Amino acid sequence: MRKMGSAHFSLAEALSIISGRSQLVWYYCMMMLCLIPYSLGAGRGHFYKWEVENLYWSPDGVENVVMGINGRFPGPTIRARAGDIIHVQLTNKLHTEGVVIHWHGIRQKGTPWADGTASISQCPINPGETFNYRFTVDRAGTYFYHGHYGMQRSAGLYGSLIVDVAEGEKEPFHYDGEFDLLLSDWWHExxxxxEVGLSSKNFRWIGEAQSLLINGRGQYQCSLAAELSANHCNLTGSEQWAPYILPVLPNKTYRLRIASTTSLASLNLAIGNHKMLVVEADGNYLQPFETSDLDIYSGETYSVLINTDQDPSQNYWISAGVRGRKPNTTQALTLLNYQPTSASKTPQSPPPITPEWNDYNHSKTFTNKILALDDPRVPRPPKNYTRRILLLNTQNKINGVYTRWAINNISLALPPTPYIGAIKFNLKKAFDQAKPPENFPQDYDVMKPAVNPNTTTGSGVYMFDYNSVVDVILQNANALNPNVSEIHPWHLHGHDFWVLGYGEGKFTPDQEKNFNLKNPPYRNTAVIFPYGWTALRFVADNPGVWAFHCHIEPHLHMGMGVVFAEGVDRIAKIPRQGLTCGLTAKRLMKGKNLG
Amino acid sequence: MRKMGSAHFSLAEALSIISGRSQLVWYYCMMMLCLIPYSLGAGRGHFYKWEVENLYWSPDGVENVVMGINGRFPGPTIRARAGDIIHVQLTNKLHTEGVVIHWHGIRQKGTPWADGTASISQCPINPGETFNYRFTVDRAGTYFYHGHYGMQRSAGLYGSLIVDVAEGEKEPFHYDGEFDLLLSDWWHExxxxxEVGLSSKNFRWIGEAQSLLINGRGQYQCSLAAELSANHCNLTGSEQWAPYILPVLPNKTYRLRIASTTSLASLNLAIGNHKMLVVEADGNYLQPFETSDLDIYSGETYSVLINTDQDPSQNYWISAGVRGRKPNTTQALTLLNYQPTSASKTPQSPPPITPEWNDYNHSKTFTNKILALDDPRVPRPPKNYTRRILLLNTQNKINGVYTRWAINNISLALPPTPYIGAIKFNLKKAFDQAKPPENFPQDYDVMKPAVNPNTTTGSGVYMFDYNSVVDVILQNANALNPNVSEIHPWHLHGHDFWVLGYGEGKFTPDQEKNFNLKNPPYRNTAVIFPYGWTALRFVADNPGVWAFHCHIEPHLHMGMGVVFAEGVDRIAKIPRQGLTCGLTAKRLMKGKNLG
Incomplete structure (x- = not known):
């Protein structure tokens, strides 16, 4: 077995020009192997007409109902260049459910109303109605989109959003072809x-996923790898759950754009016999580093480069398995298929083994390698902060019966009136006017269950001065049961933040001296490890109201989030279409003669 | 076995005063046997605070999710007196679904916006929002309420609404006690x-119900009657699916108020050893007639009187079984439990046998007995009509792939803007402006499948002159497959109609001479039998927009309905809260500064 040396990924080479890439991509499309269609925009505007509806679909071989777009699951891939304008005319074809779509990683500068977050940036789009999302994708990178109302992301409402560099611009690395891998987890319930289980007095946890999906395709209770299961999947390749296979030519460099929209699972991705050079995270370039396996948390995206320098008469497994929770879900598999080897040829080497779910040192080692590329396109953090807030993450009870997550002892309950309109029009009854706490009792023992686990719900907003520099210390803690502390990937809307550092136990101000102000990664999602803390810094320079929340869907549903706002008075225009609910509707319709 | 003679129900006796009734009812409540709580209004106003949410519930012994109110399924019983005002403050606690509640049988004179019909009388109430239904119950009778958005009625959103005669008024019959029996059918899916199955290109029918429920209680795959099943239900009586037992005292007269909110099933109800005297239908008094079993279609209500004149040491089965469709659902059972006999004593006589599902002569014989009581409280029809429309009911295809029902070859597709606002504000883009057809080709052969089964969707409105007299001839036909014609119970909102007659085959104007103008029943729901027609007459005297539709939930979902409107310019006031969607929201927010 030939090992791919890191020398193959010298920075010099990585910085070489894009060449032959488009031809290759089109070659695959012609071969009908390019399973996710995309269109490179001819101009700067991309218009999409989408209909969201529930569909019968078999994401993992078990027929179920998924939330799809234009009759497909996952939704269509959006592909554009940096600076392009995306216009999605979204029609809700559901029968009784509202819908919104969030463009994950797109900062929505100047268009905060298009962030697609129910209760925050807009009212849900009612069945039969159409909403126009129109926004600029201002930076090349790997993104995705997904539902952001109730648990509609878990229901399957997601797809890829890929932004290439602007015409004439170059990526800081070279590749010959690329593939998108959108990772998700799937429940049969x-x-x-x-939602009923999570919201009930007698709380019921959703349990572990039945399947992991790669581009919406998984295999339940059967395996592509004969050695892993007596029950080998019987597939012709045309099934909805047939794996998305990656056809590659030998001795080329490929970019894999990997995004995780999982509801719950933290994942680890590896490719048999191939190392990966990690070059991008959440739309920002990284100092390239080599890895044999990649940890990816819900809400994160990565680009990795691989060299197809292995025996071309073989195929190689690509696998993704669960990390951070005791897994009860079989690893997802697909193939790196060297052309012209048949895709039906089983790899000689077994699928890569996922690191032990609770090997947090492995996770931390990986995470610590993630640093910003020394490139003017990746901003550096301000040296000082204007305001620092500490956010304690706890699992709690309400009235002793409902199970929730809370931040500084407040569990987020989203109101029916969107904050963007409520703040703009100063509608004080639309949400809790009290400032949410910026800290937690200094004697709180993060290593033990809370002495009093009871909490309350709330809907207050952290209001930041426009252009202020905000530090957020995310503090993890013990959950309700002793010796349990979970991973939470926190995602910020409307901004990227610098991840200044991670630490164990309770954060103390003296740990600030270890903050990385030189080359911290600039991202929109960062994890807190069990019993640990994570320090973030961002500039509140984007007028709007922005969710900041754990990206685990049931955790958000259970209140694990906060709301940030800045410069709302600077928002030029909010389409009234997004405000036709709650108190904003009442305000906007005030005085109208209804008789 | 002692038979209850019809002499027991002489009209003279039936007209005797209400006596001892309230005491008896309260006696049962004290005994904790009154399983559906109710409150007799102290004054003329009744205020209810309701929250609609999804709940874990076991309606038939199989745990499922139901749409409940205030943590209960079915929803609370509303009880008031004629002339009282009902105020329901309804909060939607669902996560992503809108909701409305229709007050079935209440004509909403002066409050057409409170009819609770999504797309017609109001916008759906969004999650987290509250809508105030406020209306007068102007007439004593047996009614119910239910969801009227998507298929939320089938999801369990329903309850009883009972209106007693006004203080000092008397019913035209006597009874000592009463029970409400709300009948429904229940699916595990x-x-x-x-909805996905019904709306898919590859149409999937919902199949027959898993269970029939009496007051939300049924027994799946087990039977209360040992002789009917090897699998006897193992019940303690405290289960959510334990039968609602009717405790009665010997030698009394009881009023059973029976309402059917089934999604699909036509039912037949019978009581072992007891005959029933039918005295009320849909809130109107009937010429009393005796029957040993009662046909009841979805959307209908009846009151029957029974005499507890049988052997008081025994209990007696009450059973409900499916009619009109080849049943695959076990009959629902409960007990008429003579006090002080234990409810655990199994009846000596077996449960009544439901008439053969396709014995339509039995159904027609029953239906023809339903005639209005000669009483000034029951209006008589005008002798002449102003306008007559014929509505052909057909099963169709759209583009050859979707299966729908259509009326005069248009399948109803409800728009997102409520008609009541669209018509009031003359918003021409809100719905199809073309007048829907008032007739169908005279050469259409109702006995055979359509030559061309293709149809289109539409949203036009039948506009009637205010106070005009409208005749509607509902014409049944063959469905898509040969030799199939189904029963459809048509329900009219906002009015009662006189059922002037039923006939076989295609209606011809000469059949008008057989119309019953003397004592036709005055109702809000009437059935069309397979291959038959039903003639209705009503006065368009209620300003508003009103649904008229097949009350079978999947049939309505598949387009089997029309929209009527009259005197919309006379509607004094529509709460803007009900118009915050679609083009009405746009219109009402026009010109408002959103910057």
Missing amino acids: SVHRQ | SVHRQ
Whole structure:
């Protein structure tokens, strides 16, 4: 077995020009192997007409109902260049459910109303109605989109959003072809039932996923790898759940754009016999580093480069398995298929083994390698902060019966009136006017269950001065049961933040001296490890109201999030279409003669 | 076995005063046997605070999710007196679904916006929002309420609404006590999945119900009657699916108020050893007639009187079984429990046998007995009509792939803007402006499948002159497959109609001479039998927009309905809260500064 040396990925080479890439991509499309269609925009505007509806679909071989777009699951891939304008005319074809779509990683500068977050940036789009999302994708990178209302992301409402560098611009690395891998987890129980369990007095956890999906395709209770299961999947390749296979030519460099929209699972991805050079995270370039396996948390995206320098008469497994929770879900598999080897040829080497789920040192080692590329396109953090808030993450009870997550002892309950309109029009009854706490009792023992686990719900907003520099210390803690502390990937809307550092136990101000102000990664999602803390810094320079929340869907549903706002008075225009609910509707319709 | 003679129900006796009734009812409540709580209004106003949410519930012994109110399924019983005002403050606690509640049988004179019909009388109430239904119950009778958005009625959103005669008024019959029996059918598959099947290109029918429920209680795959099943239900009586037992005292007269909110099933109800005297239908008094079993279609209500004149040391089965469709659902059972006999004593006589499902002569014989009581409280029809429309009911295809029902070859597709606002504000883009057809080709052969089964969707409105007299001839036909014609119970909102007659085959104007103008029943729901027609007459005297539709939930979902409107310019006031969607929201927010 030939090992791919790191020398193959010298920075010099990585910085070489894009060449032959488009031809290759089109070659695959012609071969009908390019399973996710995309269109490179001819101009700067991309218009999409989408209909969201529930569909019968078999994401993992078990027929179920998924939330799809234009009759497909996952939704269509959006592909554009940096600076392009995306216009999605979204029609809700559901029968009784509202819908919104969030463009994950797109900062929505100047268009905060297009962030697609129910209760925050807009009212849900009612069945039969159409909403126009129009926004600029201002930076090349790997993104995705997904539902952001109830648990509709878990229901399957997601797809890829890929932004290439602007015409004439160059990536700081070279590749010959590329593939998108959108990772997700899948439950056989409907999200409606999941929601009832999570919201009930007798709390019921959703359990572990039945399947992991790669580009919406998984295999339940069977395996592509004969050695892993007596029950080998019987597939012709045309099934909805047939794996998305990656056809590659030998001795080329490929970019894999990997995004995780999982509801719950933290994942680890590896490719048999191939190392990966990690070059991008959440739309920002990284100092390239080599890895044999990649940890990816819900809400994160990565680009990795691989060299197809292995025996071309063989195929190689690509696998993704669960990390951070005791897994009860079989690893997802697909193939790196060297052309012209048949895709039906089983790899000689077994699929890569996922690191032990609770090997947090492995996770931390990986995470610590993630640093910003020394490139003017990746901003550096301000040296000082204007305001620092500490956010304690705890698992709690309400009235002793409902199970929730809370931040500084407040569990987020999203109101029916969107904050963007409520703040703009100063509608004080639309949400809690009290400032949410910026800290937690200094004697709180993060290593033990809370002495009093009871909490309350709230809907207050952290208001930041426009252009202020905000530090957020995310503090993890013990959950309700002793010796349990979970991973939470926190995602910020409307901004990227610098991840200044991670630490164990309770954060103390003296740990600030270890903050990385030189080359911290600039991202939109960062994890807190069990019993640990994570320090973030961002500039509140984007007028709007922005969710900041754990990207685990049931955790957000259970209140694990906060709301940030800045410069709302500077928002030029909010389409009234997004405000036709709650108190904003009442305000905007005030005085109208209805008789 | 002692038979109850019809002499027991002489009109003279029936007209005797209400006596001892309230005491008896309260006696049962004290005994904790009054399983559906109710409150007799102290004054003329009744205020209810309701929250609609999804709940884990076991309606038939199989745990499922139901749409409940205030943590209960079915929803609370509303009890008031004629002339009282009902105020329901309804909060939607669902996560992503809108909701409305229709007050079935209440004509909403002066409050057409409170009819609770999504797309017609109001916008759906969004999650987290509250809508105030406020209306007068102007007439004593047996009614119910239910969801009227998507298939939320099938999801379990329903309850009883009972209106007693006004203080000092008397019913035209006597009874000592009463019980409400709200009948429904129940599927284990969620309505979300049912909707996908009904709306898919590869149409999937919902099949027959898993269980029939009496007051929300049924028994799946087990029977209360040992002789009917090897699998006897193992019940303690405290289960959610334990039968609602009717405790009665010997030698009394009881009023059973029976309402059917089934999604699909036509039912037949019978009581072992007891005959029933039918005295009320849909809130109107009937010429009393005796029957040993009662046909009841979805959307209908009846009151029957029974005499507890049988052997008081025994209990007696009450059973309900499916009619009109080849049943695959076990009959529902409960007990008429003579006090002080233990409810655990199994009746000596077996449960009544439901008439053969396709014995339509039995159904027609029953239906023809339903005539209005000669009483000034029951209006008589005008002798002449102003306008007559014929509505042909057909099963169709759209583009050859979708299966729908259509009326005069248009399948109703409800728009997102409520008609009541669209018509009031003359918003021409809100719905099809072309007048829907008032007739169908005279050469259409109702006995055979359509030559061309293709149809189109539409949203036009039948506009009637205010106070005009409208005749509607509902014409049944063959469905898509040969030799199939189904029963359809048509329900009219906002009015009662006189059922002037039923006939076989295609209606011809000469059949008008057989119309019953003397004592036709005055109702809000009437059935069309397979291959037959039904003639209705009503006065368009209620300003508003009103649904008229097949009350079978999947049939309505598949387009089997029309929209009527009259005197919309006379509607004094529509709460803007009900118009915050679609083009009415746009219109009402026009010109408002959103910057």
